[in-house]
Amino acid sequence: MHTKSLLNLLVIDDDQLYAERLVRLLSAYYDEVNLGFLDDKEELIKSLRHQWDVLVFGRAYDLSFTDVVGIIQEQGLDLPVIGLMSDEMAKTGRNGDGMPAVIDGTMVKALLAHKETQVIMAIRLQHANLRCRRQLQTLQHVISESELRADILIKNSKSAVAYIDQGIHIFANEPYLKLFNFESMEEVIGVPVIDLIANGDSVKEFKHFLRQFDKGSREQVEFNFESRRMDGSTFEAKLQLAAATLDGEPVTQIIIQQSGANSAEIAQRLAAAEREDSLTGLNNRRGFEERFEALCQSVSQQNATAGLLYIQLDNIGKISSSLGLQGVDTTIKKIADVLSDMLAHAHISRFSDTVFTVLIEKTITAEALKALAERIRQRIGETLIEVESRTTTTTASIGIVKIDSKASESQVLLERAVEAVSHIKVETSSRGDAIHMYDPSEHASSDDTALAEYLISAITNHYFEVLFQPIYDVNNDRSDFFEVYLRLPLNDADNTVLTPHQFMMVAKKHDLREKIDRWLLINACKQLNHVRKTYPETRLLIQLSSASLLDKKLVNVASQLIKAVGGAPGALTLQFREEDVVNHLTVAKSQFAALNSVNCQISINNFGTSVKSIKVAEFVQPDLARLGRDYVENIDKAENLDTLKSLIEKTNELNIDVLMPYIEEAATMSVAWSVGARYLQGYYFEEPSKTINVV
Structure with missing residues (x-):
């Protein structure tokens, strides 16, 4: 035909x-x-x-x-x-x-x-x-729909299921986490599957078994072994392998079943572990959510008030870099003890790796909540934490939400607490160590709608502004590398200019982040193209949102823009937050490799703020790591300087260049030369401007 x-x-x-x-x-x-x-x-x-x-x-x-x-x-x-x-x-x-x-x-x-x-x-x-x-x-749409159905089945399955890539965990469902006493998905990501095998001989056998499967052999897909939980206890288990996809990328699916154990005993042990954090003995996230839901219903029925404190520790990434996982665990346990001592009549939970939640289950005013949060903040900041022969400290950002009979459902209240902490991070340039109470009047839906409409208009009518800040290249003694910043001027009497921190939450709610990222990419590259005619070595570093990290069209967009400005490797470097990379590890690895293949380089921003920064960098292989602000502050202190040098050394060993930002004064500048970073940046060199000024 x-x-x-x-x-x-x-x-x-x-x-x-x-x-x-x-x-x-x-x-x-x-x-x-x-x-x-x-x-x-x-x-x-x-x-x-x-x-x-x-x-x-x-x-x-x-x-x-x-x-x-x-x-x-x-x-x-x-x-x-x-x-x-x-x-x-x-x-x-x-x-x-x-x-x-x-x-x-x-x-x-x-x-x-x-x-x-x-x-x-x-x-x-x-x-x-x-x-x-x-x-x-x-065809990709058909596969994506199939993968979505499979994901729903796995997440709702009672079997313990996980995905691994090159022997490393990248996803696990709830039964899998419970089986091995993991508190959250973040804990299992990056853990080698062989760490869950108790016997050394079994490890060798499993490596061979996995290699054969990866080569395409399907003669043997089951493996019997003695498995080990995080608390050291063991059990007989059977593991099954299957080929699968996650976010469109090929992975290996594993299903683990306990062998020869009493099912009632297992159920009882899992039920007990479901609500308790093994490190601190406090309730975990599940225990908190059940208690929180009941509290919200009680407040509504009794016309009472209550309070929620969302306590996020600020510098855990820095502690991890200097003192390792032992330092992190000791810090978490110490702060848990401090909270238990201060809040004997409150309900305290370890919500996630670095977050505690506190429920004040009694009638309380907004002022009393803020006063309590301030006392907690001060107490945490004053606490000395002993890790073997060394002493460290931490600080906390505390989001406060008052709960009353007219309040929203529990999930919305929790999101408001997270938003309050995000507000602190913006106001303090990520330093934290502050409290903030969520005020519903500042987040009225009408304001969000108006801002969303203005964002759409800004994309169409080019209201956005693009600023460029030079980055000094220590190796080549030049400053023709520029970081790009996006700004949104408002047509108000105060000439207000919004940063992405102030409008991206609304953009996310209205699915505008990809369009904003695309606008930024195109318009920054237009200026780059103009400048490269005179200065052909000029390069740009552009921060994008997690929406672009997940966007399968990004590679094609970047490829065409790079060709349009000359096609040279390194002309364009795209940057993503470390938190977004950790949350989408497999996608990030695949996306980074695809971008590298079209001469686009990759940077991780706020690097060093997670517990597993080096492991993550080793897994996804970026070209550049832009340090978090914690590492630059108080650099004049010997201990902080040693921590910074150690992180940079480990990063350089992975052939990843390091960018040290936030150099604002001469004292910081004098030390910056000696830490091993290839790139230096900050207001001490030059403020961002509307044009690319190559010196």
């Missing part, structure tokens, strides 16, 4: 006869060729409302090749582009051998216009590649 072949061809040029000649030549290969012809920006934007298969760019009244690529990316289109040029322009658009500067499945830059055979071949190949991508997208 013959399928009619159709090509929708869009030509941007000032010579319509040339475009019609292309159509005549292409008619030998297609049943029908639909031609769109234009030569200015306004017509292009209107025309892109229709679906095109290939765009050929020659000459236009008010458009450059880079402008066209930027507009296509703004529209989020997968549209192959072919750039044409005349003989006199060939020197700038072709390499030393006279070949086009870029040839791949989405762009050819640039062909000589009069070489019609090459142009026709390029159009045909780009169209064939596009058809394959469209078919692949359809």
Whole structure:
């Protein structure tokens, strides 16, 4: 059966006869060729409302090749582009051998216009590649839907199921966590599966078993062994392997079942462990949530009041770097003891690795809640924590939520407590050591809606501003690397300018983060393209949200933008928060590898703030690590300096360059040269500006 072949061809040029000649030549290969012809920006934007298969760019009244690529990316289109040029322009658009500067499945830059055979071949190949991508997208959608159904089944399964990648845990469901006494998903991520095997001989056998499976052998998919929990206790177990996918990436699924154990005894032990944190003896998250739900119902029924304190320890990443996991565990236990001593009549839980929650189950005023939180903050800050022969301290950021009969449901109240801590981090530039009470009047839904509408308008009408701050390269003694900052000016009497911290929560709620990230990428690269004509070594570092980390189209967007600005490796570095990378470890690893393959480099921001920073970096292999603020503060103290040097040394051993930011004064600058960081940045060098100023 013959399928009619159709090509929708869009030509941007000032010579319509040339475009019609292309159509005549292409008619030998297609049943029908639909031609769109234009030569200015306004017509292009209107025309892109229709679906095109290939765009050929020659000459236009008010458009450059880079402008066209930027507009296509703004529209989020997968549209192959072919750039044409005349003989006199060939020197700038072709390499030393006279070949086009870029040839791949989405762009050819640039062909000589009069070489019609090459142009026709390029159009045909780009169209064939596009058809394959469209078919692949359809298949990926089918796979994604299947994976979603499988994930739902696994999360609701009573069997202990986990996913591993290269022998490392990257996901586990609730029964799996309970079986091995893990408190949360964060605890199991990064743990080698062989750590759960008690016998040394079994470890060797399992490694062989896993290698055979990874090579494609399915003769043996079950493995019997003695398993070990985190508390050291053991049990006989059977492990089953299966190939699976997680977030679209291939992984290995493991299912572990206990063998020969009394089911009633197991159920009793699991039930007891479900609500207790093994490290502190306090209730864990599940125990807290059950108590919190009951408290909210009681407050509503009795027309009473109560309080929630969300206590996040600030510098655990730094303690982990200097004192290791023993230092972290000792700190957590010490703070748990402090809270238990201060709050004998309150309900205290270890909510997550570095967060405690406190429920005040009695009628209490807002002022009394704030006073209590302030006493807790001071007490934690004054507490000396002994780790073997060393002493450390920590501080806390405390979010406060008052609960009354008109309050929202428990999940919303918990989100408000988290939002209060986020407010502290923004106000203190991530230093913390403060309290903040959530005020519902400051977060009215009407305000959120208004801001969301303004964000949409800002994307469409380019209200955003882009700032650039130079980064000094110690190795090469130059400052042609710039970090990009996004700002949103408001049309109010105070000339308010919002930072991403102030509008990204609303953007997330209204699914605008990807569009904002895309706007930032395109417009920053437009300025980069202009500057690189004079300073071809200029590079950008651009912070993106977790939405872009999960965006499968990001690689294509980055690839086209890099080609449009010259295609040099390292011209563009994309940066993601360490917290987002940890939460999406497998996706991050795959995304980073794909971005590296198109000459895009990767940076992890706020590096060193999690317990497993080095392990995470080793797993996902970024090019750059931008340190968290904790490591730069109080650098004049010998202990802090040693911690910083140790972290940088470990990072450099992984062939990852380190960026030391927040250098604001001469004293910090004098020490910064000696710590081993390749890049230095801060207001001491230069403040962010609206233009890229290469010195």
